[in-house]
Every structure is written in C-alpha cells, then in structure tokens.
Amino acid sequence: MSLFKSGETASAQVLKLATNSSPSTKKKIKEIHNLLLLSSMAMYTPEEALALIVDCSLSKDDIRIQRGAKKKQVNIYPSYAVIGHVTKTCYPANITISVVHILRCIYQFKIWWT
Incomplete structure (x- = not known):
C-alpha cells in the first residue's frame, strides 16, 4: 500500500x-x-546534568564533551557555572564542622570501639 x-x-x-x-x-x-x-533535543536540567556528572564520576576536564557538542550546535548541557550553583543548593544550610568537632567524634569512636 x-x-x-x-x-x-x-x-x-x-x-x-x-x-x-x-x-x-x-x-x-x-x-x-x-x-x-x-x-x-531537550537540554538537561541543571539537576540532571549534576546527576550525570556524579553518577559517571566526571571531572571538570571530562566535561569538555559538552563544549564539543555545543560546537556541533547540540546544546544539551547547561554551563558548568549553573551546575556549580545547583551543587551548592544540595548542601544543607547553616551547618559548620570544625576540626575540634571531628577530633571529638574520632575520640568518642575510639572509646566506643575499644
């Protein structure tokens, strides 16, 4: 037909x-x-791009692939700066850890372990 x-x-x-x-x-x-x-083609959201970087253990140098794709007019990756901003939002706010705090934890762990 x-x-x-x-x-x-x-x-x-x-x-x-x-x-x-x-x-x-x-x-x-x-x-x-x-x-x-x-x-x-849909662009990765910053969160999806961050997940891809973490899951694939990509370094900043590995992300050169994105620049190569962009040169070929395939802009599917957000910029590294945008991904960096999303990364900062993943950490809890107002939490500080000092060296003294870490040493106390190690000391308590040693006491508990022995």
Whole structure:
C-alpha cells in the first residue's frame, strides 16, 4: 500500500519531493531535517546534568564533551557555572564542622570501639 493511500499524505509529498528533486534541493531537505532534529533535543536540567556528572564520576576536564557538542550546535548541557550553583543548593544550610568537632567524634569512636 502506498503512503498516499494509507493516509500519510504529508509523508508521500516529502518522499516525492526528495526523490524527484535536484541534488541541491535534496541537500536543503537534509539540512532542514537535521535542524528539526536538533531543535527537538531537550537540554538537561541543571539537576540532571549534576546527576550525570556524579553518577559517571566526571571531572571538570571530562566535561569538555559538552563544549564539543555545543560546537556541533547540540546544546544539551547547561554551563558548568549553573551546575556549580545547583551543587551548592544540595548542601544543607547553616551547618559548620570544625576540626575540634571531628577530633571529638574520632575520640568518642575510639572509646566506643575499644
């Protein structure tokens, strides 16, 4: 069954245009298709990007992949500064730990352990 008979008229028209066109028109069709694919890609949220970095144990240098993707017009990663801001929001507020506090904990643990 043909695309047109099955109700896929838009697909049939695109296929006809693609097969009966000059090479320059075919190239333009491909460029438009690629642009549509790129525009449909969703950017990672800062939280998703942070989870990806933590889960994959990525360093700041490993994140150079994002710059490479951006050069290819695939901007799916938030900036490192945005991810850094989200990282700070993951820590509890108003909590300070001093060296004295840590030493007390170690001392109490030694007493408890022995």
